[in-house]
Amino acid sequence: xxxxxxxxxxxxxxxxxxxxxxxxxxxxxxxxxxxxxxxxxxxxxxxxxxxxxxxxxxxxxxxxxxxxxxxxxxxxxxxxxxxxxxxxxxxxxxxxxxxxxxxxxxxxxxxxxxxxxxxxxxxxxxxxxxxxxxxxxxxxxxxxxxxxxxxxxxxxxxxxxxxxxxxxxxxxxxxxxxxxxxxxxxxxxxxx
Numbered sequence: 001x002x003x004x005x006x007x008x009x010x011x012x013x014x015x016x017x018x019x020x021x022x023x024x025x026x027x028x029x030x031x032x033x034x035x036x037x038x039x040x041x042x043x044x045x046x047x048x049x050x051x052x053x054x055x056x057x058x059x060x061x062x063x064x065x066x067x068x069x070x071x072x073x074x075x076x077x078x079x080x081x082x083x084x085x086x087x088x089x090x091x092x093x094x095x096x097x098x099x100x101x102x103x104x105x106x107x108x109x110x111x112x113x114x115x116x117x118x119x120x121x122x123x124x125x126x127x128x129x130x131x132x133x134x135x136x137x138x139x140x141x142x143x144x145x146x147x148x149x150x151x152x153x154x155x156x157x158x159x160x161x162x163x164x165x166x167x168x169x170x171x172x173x174x175x176x177x178x179x180x181x182x183x184x185x186x187x188x189x190x191x192x
Contacts, residue, residue: 028044029044046161052065063091109177111174130151
């Protein structure tokens with residue numbers, strides 16, 4: 001995306017995908033699930049975050065993922081304090097996924113690179129999310145070993161979310177790309 005010129009189409013893509021992230025996170029989830037490291041949930045919103053990156057590239061995908069996820073956090077009292085972190089972490093998830101899938105002039109159609117991109121975005125999120133959880137527990141007085149053990153539970157639920165999101169995003173991306181192309185809309189949103 002040419003960052004010096006943001007179009008109405010860019011705003012629409014980000015806004016619609018952010019709304020989809022919010023709706024999927026709010027209504028298509030299992031949780032919140034209490035864990036020793038704080039509440040978590042299994043959510044389909046992660047798959048939409050990756051889809052945003054696969055379809056619309058790094059900047060648009062990152063903004064949609066971050067904004068949609070942060071708005072959800074702001075509507076849930078248990079997650080509201082984490083909204084700024086959520087904005088950054090999910091932005092990075094969508095951004096990394098979008099950059100990798102569109103790397104070297106690719107247009108996000110290469111299935112192999114889409115899988116690598118989705119995995120890269122998910123791993124980026126996992127590292128940021130679990131790193132924050134670990135540091136929060138250590139700063140609150142937990143011993144590093146105890147903090148690592150508590151984060152192990154989050155790793156399991158976050159890992160399940162990551163695998164689910166990668167599979168769903170990579171399966172849906174080709175069909176959604178085709179629909180956007182047939183509607184004549186997709187070319188307006190491609191990375192410039």
